Amino acid sequence: MHTRIQLDPGSTAVPCEQCGRPTLHVARLVREDGTPVSHTMVCTTCHPRRHRMPPRVP
Ligand SMILES: [Zn+2]
Numbered sequence: 563m564h565t566r567i568q569l570d571p572g573s574t575a576v577p578c579e580q581c582g583r584p585t586l587h588v589a590r591l592v593r594e595d596g597t598p599v600s601h602t603m604v605c606t607t608c609h610p611r612r613h614r615m616p617p618r619v620p
Pocket residue numbers: 578579580581582583605606607608609
């Protein structure tokens with residue numbers, strides 16, 4: 563089962579702790595059929611393109 567990260571275009575970007583740029587977005591993890599799985603935070607500066615795995619929170 564593959565999941566995709568779908569950025570919410572209406573979400574508010576917040577400053578990223580890693581790169582300092584205000585490009586940290588709330589994103590949804592969705593299955594291929596569009597079923598939402600969970601939420602995650604994605605910085606488009608640190609991770610501009612492909613997402614092979616969802617980030618793991620320790
Ligand atoms: Zn960043």
